[in-house]
Amino acid sequence: MSSSPRRRIAPEAVIAAVVVILLVVLVPLVVYSKIGESLFPPDAVTKQAQDVRSLYNIVFAIAVAIFVAVEGLIVWSVIRYRRKPGDDELPAQTHGNTLIEIIWTAIPTVIVLFLFGLSFNTLATVDAVGNNPDIRIHAVAQQFQWTFEYLDQNGNKVATQTIPTAAEGGGMAVPVGKNVLVTLDSPDVIHAFYVPRFLFKRDVIPGQTNRFQFTIDPSEATDGHPEILSGQCAELCGTGHRTMLFNVIAMSQNDYDAWLQALITKSNATPPPAPSVGAGATLNVTAQNIAFDTKSLTVAAGQPFAIDFVNKDPAGVDHNIQIRDASGNVIADPPLTDGGQSATYTYQALPPGTYTFICKVHPIAAMTGTLTVH
Amino acid sequence: MATHALAPATTAYRTGLYEWLTTTDHKKIGIMYVINSFLFFLIGGFFALGVRAELAQPGLQIFSDEHVYNEFFSIHATVMIFLFIIPMLAGLGNYAVPLMIGAPDMAFPRVNALSFWMLPLGGLLLLSGFLTQGGAAAAGWTSYPPLSEVGPTKSPGPGQDLWIVALTLIGTSSILGGINFLVTIFKMRAPGMTLFRMPIMVWTILVTSVLVVMATPVLTSALVMLFIDRNYGGHFFDPSFGGNAVLYQNVFWFYSHPAVYVMVLPAMGIVSEVLPVFTRKPLFGYKAFIFATAGIGALGFSVWAHHMFTTGAVFLPFFSLMTFLIAVPTGVKMFNWVATMWRGKISFSTPMLFAVGFLAMFLIGGINGAFSAAVPVDFALHDTYFVVAHLHYVLFGGSVFGVFAGIYYWFPKMTGRLLDETLGKVHFVIMIIGFNLTFFPMHMLGLQGMPRRIADYASNAGWNDWNLVASIGGFIIAASILPFIWNVFISLRNGKIAGDDPWEGNTLEWATSSPPPPYNFDRLPEIRSERPLFDVRHGRLDHGDATA
Amino acid sequence: MTAEGALQPIDATGAPIVVQEGHVARGISNPILGMLLFITSEVMFFSGLFAAYFSTRAHNADSDVWTKPQQLLNPLSLILVATILLITSSFTCQFAVWAIRRGDRRGFIRNIAFTFVLGIVFLLLQGYDYTLLFGEGMTLGSGVFGTTYFTLTGFHGAHVFGGVLMLGVILYRGMSGQFSSKHHDAVEAVSLYWHFVDVVWIILFSVLYLLS
C-alpha cells in the first residue's frame, strides 16, 4: 500500500508520545498506590479466597495491559492523524491486511484460552466440596434474617444461632484453619451468602440446597482475638434486602469450642415461663400475611403492659413485636413466635412519648406501627 | 411501486400533526422512534438521579421506604433498556436502513407504524404501575421469581403485572420490527447492492434482527409463565409445588444475553459508518467485521448462564469458555476501528467525537466484562457494583455514545439542518467527564464489597467517598444533556443548512435531499462497493476487494 | 433548501446514474418471507415453553407431583380424534393451496372451508377435553404438571384460534374472488402458518401423551 507523503516529526506526534508515556507510567503508579489498592478486592481471609485473589491479580494485569495497549492506540491515532485544515488529499485507502487481521484474532484467542485455563484450575479448588468437613453449618436465609444451625458430623442440629450480627452479640463463629461446610436453604425467595473477604458468594435458592466449603487462614485469629468479618445478602430479596447483614467470626479453636458450648447451652435452655401479666393493660395484635392488623397502640405511662400476640402466618414465618424509642434504640425485644402460634409479650413500664413497634424479622412498613404512651 | 415522479423535498415535512400520527413513512416513524426513546431516556435518567441522590450519603435521605428505592432502580433499568436503548437503535435503523440500501420504505410500512405505536403504549403501562396500590414493579429489571411472584412480602401489587404486560407488548413490537428489517434487507436492496456491498450499519441491523426474532419470543415465554404463576395459580417457579425458581433465570437470560448485543451491535454499526466518513478511509477489514458481527450473534446464544455463575445450578466451564471467547470477535472489531483511524485524516466533528468516545469507553466495559468470565472472580464480583460499572460502561459508554454519534450524524439528513458544533462539543466533553466520574468509582465500590440494589449502606463500610463522587458525576451527566436539548431546539430553527451531503458521506442516504422526499430516491448512483458515494466522488480509487 | 448537494458531484464526475425502476420481485415474496420469519419467532416461543416443560419434568422425575396427573392423560381418547382431525386439516389446507395455484377457485374455497371447520371442531374437542380434566381435578393450579400441560396446550389452542380467524378471512376473501393463480400470497402465508400450528400439535401430542 502506498502511504501519503510523510512529514517530519509533527507536534501532535510529540503530544501523542507524551500521552502514551503518561499512560504507561501513570497506570502502574495508580495500580501500586493507595487508589490502586482500591482496584483490588479486599484481603483474602480464606484459603479459597487467596486462590481467587491470585487469579484476580493475573486477570487484572492482563486487563491493564490490554487496556493500555488499545486505549493507547486509540489516543495515538486520534492525535496523530488529525486532518490539517485545507488538506483535501485522500489518505491511502487501505481495505485490510490479512496478516495483521490473523494476528489480532490469534493473540486474543490465546489470551482468553490461557485465562480460561487458569480460571478453570482455580475453580477446582474454590468450588470443591469434600466429604469430611470439620464443621458443618446450615445457613437459612429468610426475609430478612439469617439463621445459622450448627450440625454435628451426622448432620444433626446441635445449636442454633438466631442473631446474625456481632453488634447484637451474635454472628456465625467458625474456627480458623478448619474445613467448614456450609449448606444453604431458603424458605421464601432467593438470597445470597456474601462475605467480601471470602471473595465469594453463593445464592440461597428455595427448593435447592446449595453448599460450599472454606477454610479460614490460621493467622486470622488467636485465643481471645477473634476477627469479625462482615457479610451481607447479595441477591435482591425485597424491601429488607439491605438489612440482611451478618458476621462471620473467625475464632481460635479454643474460643470456638467455648462459644459453641455456650450456644448449645442457650439453645437447650427451656424458654423462660411467660411472666404473669402485670398491672397494666393487655392489648391484642395479630400478624397475618406479614402485616400487623393495627398501626397504632396506646398505653398508659408508667405501667407495665402486655400484648397478646397471635401469628396467623404459616409455620416457619416468625414474628415478634419490638419496641423502639424515637431515636430507634431497641427497648424491648421479646422472643420470636412461629407461624400458627401465639404468645403473650410483657413489657416494662415506659415514660410518656411516641414509640415504634415493629417486627424484628420483617422491619417493613406493613409490620411497623406507632405506640403512644401517655 | 412508485419510486419516481416525486414531489420536491421542500414540502415533504411541512405537514400537520395528523400526518405524523398516521404516517407509514419509515423516515417519520424513525424520527418518532428517536423522539419517543429520547423522552424515555429523560424519564429513565430521572429515576437514576433519584437513585444517585439516595446513595450520595449513607442513611436514607430521599426515600422513606426502601420499597420505593427498589421501584426506582427497577423502572430505571427497564425504561433505559426496553424503552430507550433498544427502540432508539431500532429507530435510527428504521430511519437509515431503507435509505442506505436504496429502498423506498420498509417492507411492511403499516406493521412498522404498529411496532412504533406499541412502544409509548407499553411505556405508559409500565409507568402507570406507580399509580397502583403497591407501586410499580420493584423486583429489578430481571424480576427473578419467587420475589416477583404474588405474596405479601414478594410482589403483591399489580405493578409487577403491568411490568409483564408492558414488556410483552414492547417485545412484540421488537419482533415485528425485526421481521420487517429482515424482509426489507433481504428483498428490497437497490440493484447492484449485493450483501457484501451493504453498509456495516445494515449488517449490524441484520444480525440484530436475527437475534430479536430468535431471542425475544423466549423472553415472552418467560413472561407468560410468570404471568400464569401470578394470576392463574401456576407453579412454574414455585418450589413448594415442584416448580423451579432457577428455570426463570435460564429462560430470561437466554433472551437477555443476546439482548445485550441487540443493545450494542447497531451502535457499533453507527460507529462503523461514522469512522470511515470522518477519517476518509474505508472501514478496515469490512468482511472480517461482518463475520465478527455474525460470530458475536451466534456465540451470544451460548453464554447466558454467565449471569448465573453463583446459582450453583449451571455447568460453569462451558459458559465460562464461551464467555471468554466472545471477547475475540469483539476484539477484531475494536482493532478494525483503530486500524480505520490509523493513517487516516480525521476531522473531529461531533459525530466523530462520540464515535471515538464509544471506542474508548466500550473498551473499558468489554474488558471488565471479561473479568466476570473467570468464574472464581465472578464469585467475588457478582451482584456488586462492579457489575453495575460493567453494564454502564457497555450500555452508556458503548451504546449511548453510539446513539449520540448517530443522532449528530443523521440529524442534518432528518431535518435539513446541522446541529451546532460548539454546543455538540460542550455536550460531549461534559458527558464523558460525568460518565467516568459516575461509573468508574463503581469498580472500586464493587471490589470493596458493596452489593447492588441497596438503598443504604453503613457509614463505616468505607463506601462513602466513591458514592459521593458517583452521585456528583450522575448530575454532571444530567447537566450535559441540557446543551444537547438546547442545541436541537435552536438548530431546528437556525441551524446551518446541511445540503444533501454535509459530511461527504459514503452511503446512499447522502445521495438524496435532506430531508429526503417520500419514497426516498428518484435516482441512484451505480453501486459497485460498500461506498457508492465515495466511488462517485473519487472514482474507484485503489479498489482492491475488502479482505477477509 | 438549495438543490446543491450530493447529486451535483454525481453529475459532475459523469458517473453513471441508474434510474431505479422499482424493485423486481426476486425469490419468495415479502409476505411469505415475513410469515416464515414470524413462524421462526413462534418456534422460539414454543421452545421456551417446551424447555420449561422438560426442565420441570426432569426436576420432578419420579415424584407423585408429576406422575399422578400424567396418568390422567390417555392418548387413546377423544384427543386422538382431535389429533387426526387437525392433521387432516393440514392436508385440506394444502389442497386448497394447490387448487388456487391451478386457478381452481371452487376447489380452493371448498378445501379452505373444510380446513376452517376442522379447525373449529378441533377447538371444540379440546375445550371438551379440558372440562373432562377439570372434572378429574387437574387445573392450571393443581400442580406443576397441570401448569405446564395447560400452558402448552392452551397456547397452542390460542394459535389454532388465531389460525382459524386467518382462515376465515381467507375464506371470505376467496369467496369474494380476490385470489387467482397469480395473486394469492396471503393464502400461501396462511397455509404455512396452519402447517406450523399442526406440527406444534404433533410434537405436543407426542411429548405429552406418548413419550411419558
Ligand code: HEA
Ligand atoms: C451492551 C450491553 C453489553 C455488552 C456488549 C456486554 C458485553 C459483555 N459482557 Fe456483560 N452485561 C451487560 C451488558 C453487556 N455486556 C449487562 C446489562 C449486565 C448486567 C445484567 C444484570 O445483572 O442486571 C452484564 C453482566 C455481565 C456478566 C454477569 C456478571 C454478574 O452478574 O456476575 C458477565 C459475566 O461474564 C458479562 C460478561 C460480558 C462479556 C465477556 C462481554 C463481552 O462481549 C465483551 C467483549 C469486549 C471486549 C473484551 C473488549 C474488546 C476486546 C479486545 C480489545 C480484545 C482483547 C481482549 C481480551 C483478550 C480480553 N456481562
Ligand code: HEA
Ligand atoms: C441503557 C441503559 C442504562 C443507562 C443509560 C443508565 C444510566 C444511568 N444509570 Fe443505570 N442501570 C441500568 C441501565 C442503564 N443506566 C441497568 C440495566 C441497571 C440494573 C438495574 C437492576 O439492578 O435491576 C442500572 C442500575 C443503576 C444503578 C444501580 C442501582 C442499584 O443497584 O441499586 C445506578 C446507581 O447509581 C445507576 C445509575 C445510573 C445513572 C446515574 C445513569 C445516568 O447516566 C443517567 C443520565 C441521564 C439523565 C440524568 C437524563 C437527563 C435528565 C434530565 C436532564 C432531567 C430530569 C428529567 C425529568 C424530570 C423527566 N443505574
Ligand code: CUA
Ligand atoms: Cu436476602 Cu437480599
Ligand SMILES: [Cu+2]
Ligand atoms: Cu450476558
